Amino acid sequence: MKVPSKAGDVPEIRPEQLSEADDSIFGFPPRFGVMEAQFKAFFYAKQELWAAQALAGKPAGIFWSTGFHGGRPELTA
Template identity: 45%
Template sequence: MSSPRVAIIIYSMYGHIAKLAMAEKAGIEKAGGKADILQVPETLAKEVLDKMNAPAKSDFPIATPDDLPNYDAYLFGVPTRYGNFPAQWKAFWDATGQLWVAGSLAGKYAGMFVSTASLGACPHSPITGLSSFLSGYAHAFDLQNNLEEVHGGSPWGAGTIAGGTGARQPSELELECAKRQGTAFWNIVSKVKFD
């Protein structure tokens, strides 16, 4: 079995996330693994960055959406802006629509580390928001986009609509989505060695 390909993908304006990324990489290497550090493209003009007293960017390669399918697992380094992703990360994720529709990232392992301005800052919003980018229609696109009948579910997983009284039961389409999700889930976890 080959080693998983791990990407540490970051955005770092003031260097905090870049330093954490190097520590993450060191931890992976200490455990016997390897990882590449990539950074999402900057969206701010140099003049704006200069006014913000932002230091020069690290020399890490620039990540593109096309890079993502080449990796088995990711660690995402995200500084918070107003309790959420900064615009640079949002612009990067906005460019991954075709990967999302194809489910190219669904089922991959991911982790996240953050930087906040204070203890009162909200580091969990970017972490929970990340789940939507790592989902997609990998296994049930045809069913989820069926407009011939009302149904539950989403790219995040199977679902049903019970109705206000709970009288409606899962449809065949909803049950098929659940079966596909169960199969996909097993195909992922069956490859992992659990102690």
């Protein structure tokens, strides 16, 4: 798809590392009005954290970017 390679110094977080953070914010472009499968898999992988309430009391946020109120993928910014 001719996507440039990601720089080697960009850290990636694993779901189990979220309990170490003070807060978290996630952003993603929608695909057909919903979040991408990789992002859903990341959230599903932290079910143990939710069950143990390891993230209770920590602020969190989500944002997305789209060029149309329906989230049409061809207009996603």
